[in-house]
Amino acid sequence: MSNKKRSVIPGFGLSMGFTLSYLSILILIPLSTIFMRTVNMGWDSFFKTVLNPRVLASYQVSFGCAFTAALTNTIFGLIIAWVLVRYDFPFKRIVDGLIDLPFALPTAVAGIALTTLYAQNGWVGKFLYAFGIQSAYSTTGITIALIFIGIPFVVRTVQPILEELEPQVEEAATMLGANRNTIFLKTILPELIPPLLTGFALAFARGIGEYGSVVFISGNMPMKTEIAPLMIMSKLEQYDYAGATAIAMVMLFISFLMLLVINIIQWHTNKFLKV
């Protein structure tokens, strides 16, 4: 990385040097141990661990629940962002502030609260179990926890874009004879697709890796409700470092893929944002 334009502001060397060292020592080098360990363990044992039925089942649970939760959040996140930007109603400010709760609330606390709430004798669980919905100790429960964790990602990505939309564009469509549905589908939704995808990817990435809020409500039944991070945890408890590393490697790969997707979306939208 080189300083292309000579700047009169001092401190480039110092700040850049510190930034890169700190980043390398605390994040990049520790992360690279996972790659090195994976390479060292050989493909045979890597695939043996990763393709173990119980591990595969845990991936399925993690990805499946994270996907369902992210999808749910995409839909509700859009509605919530829309309502917060477009409509006025009592206590709107409080509702708006509340959205960030999952960012600020410790995941373990969220975990025990959700479990108690959605368990068979919980305030909400009571009703759901009456309808035959097993809302705790099931993939449903895991999905509920991941919805809780993921909702701010979608709302907070869509909200600013929705705020910046020019009312004139909708008026232009109105003048050309479009009705509300057409206006939404043809002029508003295309603008919201990039932030919705970004929000989805963020919520999905977070959901795959989430641990604290999920372990309590999941019940951790092998082959059924074990999530991938929990598999890492249990491998570690058995001092099976290689196993833990292999599982982590697959998850890291997915995380990087998500990051790539998000960056591509951002790059693509920035092109159009100039008008």
Place this chain on the structure above:
Amino acid sequence: MTLYVEVKNLHKRFGSFEASRDVSFGIEKGKLVGLLGPSGSGKTTILRMIAGLEQPDSGEIYIDGKKVNDVPPGKRGIGFVFQSYALFRHMTVYENIAFGLKVQKEDKQKIKHRVAEMIALIGLDGLEKRYPHQLSGGQRQRVAFARALAPNPQLLLLDEPFAAIDAKVRKELRSWLKQMIKRLGVTSIFVTHDQDEAVEVADEIIVTHQGSLEQKGTPVEIYKTPKTPFVANFIGESELIADCAQFIAYRNQPAGTKAIVRPEFLEIGKLDEPLNHSASDKGVVTDIAFRGTAWHVTVKVGEATLTGYRSLELSPLSVGEQVFVLIHRLYLLQGNETNIVENDLKTDPMPVFI
């Protein structure tokens, strides 16, 4: 004479802000009308009410003889060009122009034909597949124009159509737009705060101020016979005089009568120049500025400071010099009206050109 657009007694308030008070006017078919006023004068609100983007609190709007108050905006047969164009940025030029036709479920072939026609009209052939962010400001403006006109509206409304374009392109686009509208013969109303623009482009000007209609007329009428103090002051260069009875030619006016004077009403001459001295006042030059085509001379006459032009052909004045100032005419401000008074001491048979 048939009125294509007619508004009657329009009222509109936003909270405590009165955007329109009792606005009424009519516009003939095929005319290009400029709604002129300072910002906050309610001109855009009038335009948006005609379009149906705002509902008036009271009053009626007629288009082609039909009351349209309850007709939704998209069904009023109006094309609207927005200030910042409001192009659909994820659609190509072609898709933008085709949008209005598509939502009206026009036949595919017909849409294709019409869009091609519009693109040829605005001279953007070959750019159909471009996105708005790949166009220059002037090109975007043309696309917005074509998009509004594609469904063949009978009335075109333009909100500050040149505001977002840099000065150089603006002039060129103005005459292009005027020609285009004349060629298509579509009745058009545009909003502007720039009087040069209004005078240059419009057949007729409607001046608004604080939500009220001040005057409607051709640019020449507005300029030569302003009906209200606001119009007299707003249009052209003008100076307010606190008491016009101090000048010799207007000594018969009641003391304290306010008046507006324009530079072109004044003639400033050296003491030895052949000016009608008996109809003139004496003053002292306080400032002289070169403005390319003439000298701008500021003269103090009694309590009043007046500015007039002096030809570069005449011998130059100097600051502090005594001069004669002949005031050919004034706009007297009498209540809400403005009346023109001529200098009645001029018995000089020589014709004076202003």
Place this chain on the structure above:
Amino acid sequence: MTKKSIGTEPKLVRWLLIGITVIFLLLMLCLPLMMIFSQAFKKGLNVYFAAVSDKNTLSAVQLTLIATLIAVLLNTIFGLFAAWAISKFTFKRKNLLITLIDLPFSISPVIAGLVFVLAFGRNGVFYEFLYAHDIKIIFALPGIILATIFVTFPFVARELIPLMQAQGTAEEEAAASMGANGWTIFSKITMPNIKWGLLYGIILCSARAMGEFGAVSVVSGHIRGKTNTLPLQVEILYNEYQFSAAFAVASLLVFIAILTLILRNIIEWQGKKHKG
């Protein structure tokens, strides 16, 4: 003038959407919050205060505060340096650097803990060295701090970078051209512009540091009274079916979370006021 007067949905649709929003947030966010307090105080104030003032809880509070303080301090220094480098200079691969800073956001906290176990734990790269010098990192305070730093790494930088980028470099360049040195420029020019954003970044970072569970869980070893942070204490109490006590300890963390949200709103409001 009103933002828009046409182009809104029919009343029915509007209230339907507002209704969905309110019900969703009530079910997903409000009820869990209320649940925590209701459970915490279920058995009365005595049980609550007994749980909160328990020896193990207090030592967990202490450990949490120490780890948070160090992690937030280091991440704040990093955030300032990183934001300075990124926002005040142009260089190649800037976007890559920003993406790398964001990296911990998209990595599972369990993996964050794992990497330090791999580095410093038994079998780890540095284990022999650490063992020889009797330095404990894993299952000890340093490990907890490292894991906390990893997980809360981006928060301060992420708040500051967009803020400082938006402010541009003109003021700093003007100061530099008048001969101000780096420290003067930073403290007199940049700092007053970013103080609210910085404060919010620090608060958010602290809240997350105190609440971190997964990563800390991996490296702590769950030694009661020694390497248990508050969230781990909540877990232990919960798993021992001491629900009231678990929720009582949890409520401490909830207070911090709510405080964070309130501060966020105040700071946002302050920031808007100062902007104009």
